[in-house]
Amino acid sequence: MFRRALAAVLLMLALIGPAAAVNPDEVLDDPALEARARTLSLEFRCLVCQNQSIDDSNAELARDLRLLVRERLVAGDSDQDVIDYVVSRYGEFVLLKPRFSVQTLLLWGAPVAIFLIGAGVMLVNGRGREKKVDAASGSELTDAEQAELAKVLKDRDLRA
Secondary structure (H helix, E strand, O other): OHHHHHHHHHHHHHHHOOOOOOOHHHOOOOHHHHHHHHHHHOOEEOOOOOOOEOOOOOOHHHHHHHHHHHHHHHOOOOHHHHHHHHHHHHOHHHEOOOOOOHHHHHHHHHHHHHHHHHHHHHHHHHHHHHHHHHHHHOOOOOHHHHHHHHHHHHHHHHHO
């Protein structure tokens, strides 16, 4: 009984860890280049899975991207050159952490700008209404209005 429970726990623990999808035939002979390739692979999004890095994905496109990264590293490209090359071919979406640019500024800045504009509109409208209420409550009745009010109140008292 204890052995079965231990085996089940060990199996669950083995399944919890991230599943590296790098195949043995993709691994480079040079450990330093392979370490760079693995680090770079964690920065690129699998375009099929979209929420996984190409290092974790089993999709064919992710495999092709892993091989492309390794080819560029073997060719002597720096890490930044590899990133620039992949982005030039697949666009900014391929990066799990997009670079700061005008598009990302608009993406992150638009909600803040909309909130600030809305708060400003509400503040201006609130102040305008406050002034209107003050003006209406502070005005005096004309003699004709006072006479009309007195007549209405007198009629109401007579009916009651």
